[in-house]
Amino acid sequence: xxxxxxxxxxxxxxxxxxxxxxxxxxxxxxxxxxxxxxxxxxxxxxxxxxxxxxxxxxxxxxxxxxxxxxxxxxxxxxxxxxxxxxxxxxxxxxxxxxxxxxxxxxxxxxxxxxxxxxxxxxxxxxxxxxxxxxxxxxxxxxxxxxxxxxxxxxxxxxxx
Amino acid sequence: xxxxxxxxxxxxxxxxxxxxxxxxxxxxxxxxxxxxxxxxxxxxxxxxxxxxxxxxxxxxxxxxxxxxxxxxxxxxxxxxxxxxxxxxxxxxxxxxxxxxxxxxxxxxxxxxxxxxxxxxxxxxxxxxxxxxxxxxxxxxxxxxxxxxxxxxxxxxxxxxxxxxxxxxxxxxxxxxxxxxxxxxxxxxxxxxxxxxxxxxxxxxxxxxxxxxxxxxxxxxxxxxxxxxxxxxxxxxxxxxxxxxxxxxxxxxxxxxxxxxxxxxxxxxxxxxxxxxxxxxxxxxxxxxxxxxxxxxxxxxxxxxxxxxxxxxxxxxxxxxxxxxxxxxxxxxxxxxxxxxxxxxxxxxxxxxxxxxxxxxxxxxxxxxxxxxxxxxxxxxxxxxxxxxxxxxxxxxxxxxxxxxxxxxxxxxxxxxxxxxxxxxxxxxxxxxxxxxxxxxxxxxxxxxxxxxxxxxxxxxxxxxxxxxxxxxxxxxxxxxxxxxxxxxxxxxxxxxxxxxxxxxxxxxxxxxxxxxxxxxxxxxxxxxxxxxxxxxxxxxxxxxxxxxxxxxxxxxxxxxxxxxxxxxxxxxxxxxxxxxxxxxxxxxxxxxxxxxxxxxxxxxxxxxxxxxxxxxxxxxxxxxxxxxxxxxxxxxxxxxxxxxxxxxxxxxxxxxxxxxxxxxxxxxxxxxxxxxxxxxxxxxxxxxxxxxxxxxxxxxxxxxxxxxxxxxxxxxxxxxxxxxxxxxxxxxxxxxxxxxxxxxxxxxxxxxxxxxxxxxxxxxxxxxxxxxxxxxxxxxxxxxxxxxxxxxxx
Ligand code: FES
Ligand code: FES
Numbered sequence: 001x002x003x004x005x006x007x008x009x010x011x012x013x014x015x016x017x018x019x020x021x022x023x024x025x026x027x028x029x030x031x032x033x034x035x036x037x038x039x040x041x042x043x044x045x046x047x048x049x050x051x052x053x054x055x056x057x058x059x060x061x062x063x064x065x066x067x068x069x070x071x072x073x074x075x076x077x078x079x080x081x082x083x084x085x086x087x088x089x090x091x092x093x094x095x096x097x098x099x100x101x102x103x104x105x106x107x108x109x110x111x112x113x114x115x116x117x118x119x120x121x122x123x124x125x126x127x128x129x130x131x132x133x134x135x136x137x138x139x140x141x142x143x144x145x146x147x148x149x150x151x152x153x154x155x156x157x158x159x160x
Numbered sequence: 161x162x163x164x165x166x167x168x169x170x171x172x173x174x175x176x177x178x179x180x181x182x183x184x185x186x187x188x189x190x191x192x193x194x195x196x197x198x199x200x201x202x203x204x205x206x207x208x209x210x211x212x213x214x215x216x217x218x219x220x221x222x223x224x225x226x227x228x229x230x231x232x233x234x235x236x237x238x239x240x241x242x243x244x245x246x247x248x249x250x251x252x253x254x255x256x257x258x259x260x261x262x263x264x265x266x267x268x269x270x271x272x273x274x275x276x277x278x279x280x281x282x283x284x285x286x287x288x289x290x291x292x293x294x295x296x297x298x299x300x301x302x303x304x305x306x307x308x309x310x311x312x313x314x315x316x317x318x319x320x321x322x323x324x325x326x327x328x329x330x331x332x333x334x335x336x337x338x339x340x341x342x343x344x345x346x347x348x349x350x351x352x353x354x355x356x357x358x359x360x361x362x363x364x365x366x367x368x369x370x371x372x373x374x375x376x377x378x379x380x381x382x383x384x385x386x387x388x389x390x391x392x393x394x395x396x397x398x399x400x401x402x403x404x405x406x407x408x409x410x411x412x413x414x415x416x417x418x419x420x421x422x423x424x425x426x427x428x429x430x431x432x433x434x435x436x437x438x439x440x441x442x443x444x445x446x447x448x449x450x451x452x453x454x455x456x457x458x459x460x461x462x463x464x465x466x467x468x469x470x471x472x473x474x475x476x477x478x479x480x481x482x483x484x485x486x487x488x489x490x491x492x493x494x495x496x497x498x499x500x501x502x503x504x505x506x507x508x509x510x511x512x513x514x515x516x517x518x519x520x521x522x523x524x525x526x527x528x529x530x531x532x533x534x535x536x537x538x539x540x541x542x543x544x545x546x547x548x549x550x551x552x553x554x555x556x557x558x559x560x561x562x563x564x565x566x567x568x569x570x571x572x573x574x575x576x577x578x579x580x581x582x583x584x585x586x587x588x589x590x591x592x593x594x595x596x597x598x599x600x601x602x603x604x605x606x607x608x609x610x611x612x613x614x615x616x617x618x619x620x621x622x623x624x625x626x627x628x629x630x631x632x633x634x635x636x637x638x639x640x641x642x643x644x645x646x647x648x649x650x651x652x653x654x655x656x657x658x659x660x661x662x663x664x665x666x667x668x669x670x671x672x673x674x675x676x677x678x679x680x681x682x683x684x685x686x687x688x689x690x691x692x693x694x695x696x697x698x699x700x701x702x703x704x705x706x707x708x709x710x711x712x713x714x715x716x717x718x719x720x721x722x723x724x725x726x727x728x729x730x731x732x733x734x735x736x737x738x739x740x741x742x743x744x745x746x747x748x749x750x751x752x753x754x755x756x757x758x759x760x761x762x763x764x765x766x767x768x769x770x771x772x773x774x775x776x777x778x779x780x781x782x783x784x785x786x787x788x789x790x791x792x793x794x795x796x797x798x799x800x801x802x803x804x805x806x807x808x809x810x811x812x813x814x815x816x817x818x819x820x821x822x823x824x825x826x827x828x829x830x831x832x833x834x835x836x837x838x839x840x841x842x843x844x845x846x847x848x849x850x851x852x853x854x855x856x857x858x859x860x861x862x863x864x865x866x867x868x869x870x871x872x873x874x875x876x877x878x879x880x881x882x883x884x885x886x887x888x889x890x891x892x893x894x895x896x897x898x899x900x901x902x903x904x905x906x907x908x909x910x911x912x913x914x915x916x917x918x919x920x921x922x923x924x925x926x927x928x929x930x931x932x933x934x935x936x937x938x939x940x941x942x943x944x945x946x947x948x949x950x951x952x953x954x
Contacts, residue, residue, distance in 0.1 A: 035188035036181015041446040045870035076181035100668030101178025102361040102413025128879040140845025141878040
């Protein structure tokens with residue numbers, strides 16, 4: 001049995017027929033071919049799958065595609081505008097906040113939401129605590145923390 | 161351009177695609193007519209398979225094929241191999257029991273592969289697997305390596321009586337015994353090096369496709385060394401001619417050793433892709449990674465250090481039992497021997513060393529190289545016993561090390577355990593690290609903590625590693641089944657940009673940037689004109705891959721050699737163009753010139769001429785500008801350094817907080833300090849994880865993996881770790897053209913001992929003598945309680 005689902009993804013309407021058990025992350029990766037969103041675990045612990053649903057960061061492996069019907073979803077692919085990286089992406093590059101890149105899309109999406117939730121006011125402690133749901137095995141988090149702090153400032157300066 | 165060359169913090173070229181979601185990882189592939197595989201795995205630690213009934217699964221919706229061990233045995237799919245023959249004390253090769261990709265009649269660990277289901281969708285494959293009926297007859301299991309050799313322990317393999325893989329030794333036992341007999345003091349220690357589960361964030365994955373027209377197989381796989389995978393699968397396991405197997409390791413999301421090995425899953429996918437004549441993809445779910453990726457460490461060790469009255473080390477003896485798991489993974493045998501025993505001299509002049517290692521089979525996942533591989537285990541033994549000795553002898557721990565360091569003018573230095581160190585400045589690194597950590601101010605900070613009811617400790621770890629694997633003749637004489645050179649191809653296009661093909665593989669290390677910086681410096685070509693290509697056996701001539709911190713020291717050196725050939729050829733062409741003799745041509749910053757004149761031609765002009773040879777010395781020089789090089793190192797490289805951890809423990813809760821972590825490393829010259837720092841940070845993160853949080857635990861009775869998910873296996877998270885203070889000591893490697901030593905593993909090697917020494921230092925005043933990794937808050941709290949009770953009783 002398959003059911004139809006429709007949502008806005010990175011500003012465009014996306015529809016598809018899915019099995020009811022299809023997860024949002026599967027819909028994004030397999031139906032829409034947006035493979036920037038990753039799957040790193042099966043217990044909702046790693047955060048590699050984080051996207052924004054109606055402006056909030058969500059682990060897309062914990063949500064059925066059907067639950068996102070009608071929602072406004074954005075993924076890592078939708079962040080850069082006209083070839084210009086989002087300030088958070090730029091900060092990750094500048095501060096070497098990524099190595100293998102597998103955790104990176106989820107990290108960046110989580111970080112942006114974290115900055116907004118704290119109204120741009122973050123310190124090392126809040127960043128470390130706020131990224132508790134995102135695992136990275138490569139960086140030891142040192143440069144991720146630096147990147148998020150710098151990204152927060154750049155976001156505020158650029159008003160995004 | 162110098163802003164982008166060797167030694168500069170250049171932001172990474174690869175980041176653009178990773179940051180925008182445009183990486184290409186194996187699971188991102190979607191091939192036309194692609195099917196999906198699912199592996200049915202053993203739920204038991206040890207059992208006979210009496211019967212497998214796949215009938216219902218075969219006819220389940222969407223199923224394309226179901227295979228069991230009977231099918232692969234009938235098709236003569238070979239055993240998975242271990243590529244390093246270790247000879248035991250008596251010169252006998254290690255016991256090498258078969259490791260079938262699909263279990264034939266016995267399963268030997270939870271997660272052992274029992275059947276492969278191929279279906280139109282992943283969900284259908286999984287649903288069908290549930291319909292397979294396996295009649296298991298459970299057998300007794302042995303889990304704990306310390307018990308595997310016991311009389312009456314469950315037996316895993318008829319080929320390995322008593323579960324012993326080998327009983328190996330290195331060093332002069334008689335000299336060690338003589339030194340112990342005249343020692344003023346002997347320090348003894350018992351240690352467990354905890355089992356770790358690597359957990360690269362990208363789970364293992366593979367996709368295989370067969371082209372019936374050409375007989376060509378293509379395997380995409382999450383590998384650190386695609387050429388090695390091709391060699392092993394073709395020469396040893398599947399018998400596919402090497403030239404008919406293309407292996408592609410695209411973007412790989414971390415490896416840490418666990419993706420060196422050739423596993424059952426990619427083997428079976430490759431084999432089955434021809435059987436079903438359709439592409440097949442498989443991606444591990446995290447629970448499969450936990451039970452089937454090769455694990456790391458898992459040693460039980462007793463060590464003794466003999467000293468004279470001044471704390472001069474006279475001799476060291478070490479006795480280790482190393483867990484191999486249920487089967488031998490690809491390089492398993494080498495890890496607790498040649499990557500462990502040979503490192504036990506550390507940074508010290510200890511004249512006599514003897515190490516005995518017994519490797520054993522148990523009903524657990526195979527154990528193999530994990531970041532550091534053998535060297536963290538050696539460092540842990542040595543640096544823990546050195547600080548224990550310092551405490552017992554009441555000598556300052558930094559001073560005790562200084563008294564025993566190999567002097568800076570003693571190189572090359574032959575240790576009693578086979579290695580010849582090439583360079584180093586151990587006292588220099590220690591001095592710098594002590595300053596950065598404000599070691600002198602520590603006792604004041606300890607007193608401040610005490611005033612707040614907290615326990616504070618500081619611990620050092622002076623590590624050494626043998627990297628840049630490896631001089632082929634040396635490892636060959638020790639049992640390696642392969643050479644460990646690296647290859648490079650540097651190819652100019654007529655328009656002047658460069659493609660660099662390397663047999664090293666990047667799964668986070670940043671080769672596309674570091675190697676481009678190299679070429680940019682060597683040839684004077686702007687960084688954005690250099691493209692580094694890796695990971696595909698169809699385009700990269702050859703390779704041995706990435707492990708043992710070898711990429712820059714060995715792979716980078718091969719690139720330098722290829723660049724040298726480009727320059728040599730370019731000189732001949734330039735000589736012709738400038739009407740001079742090649743001997744008079746100089747090359748600098750991308751320009752050929754006649755020495756002492758202003759007559760010159762840029763490299764781009766020479767390259768163009770090589771491809772459009774209208775006015776060209778065709779009788780002397782071939783057209784084209786495309787050079788290959790192989791580099792086989794003369795020796796290992798020996799990165800070394802000192803890491804210092806300062807920790808504060810709350811005795812009421814047992815919670816440890818790292819107050820400061822300092823690292824001073826000697827990696828020789830640095831090409832991209834930003835990338836090197838990142839490698840150090842990541843290694844330290846894993847090392848702290850081992851010391852405080854991570855532990856792969858099996859239930860000793862049932863053999864079930866108790867830490868089989870992120871709910872139970874404690875991965876370090878951002879708020880578990882501090883920021884790190886990283887510095888360098890630079891002693892260039894004397895035997896490779898770049899003077900580099902390798903930086904990928906240092907953190908994981910050094911950090912566990914530094915953290916555990918800090919914990920022991922903090923807990924010594926309350927009477928805690930020994931605590932094993934991971935020093936979780938509950939273990940620390942219990943140790944404090946036990947010590948309190950003991951003190952009260954005394
Ligand atoms: S894949 Fe969603 S949290 Fe791990
Ligand atoms: S960069 Fe590799 S997991 Fe974070």
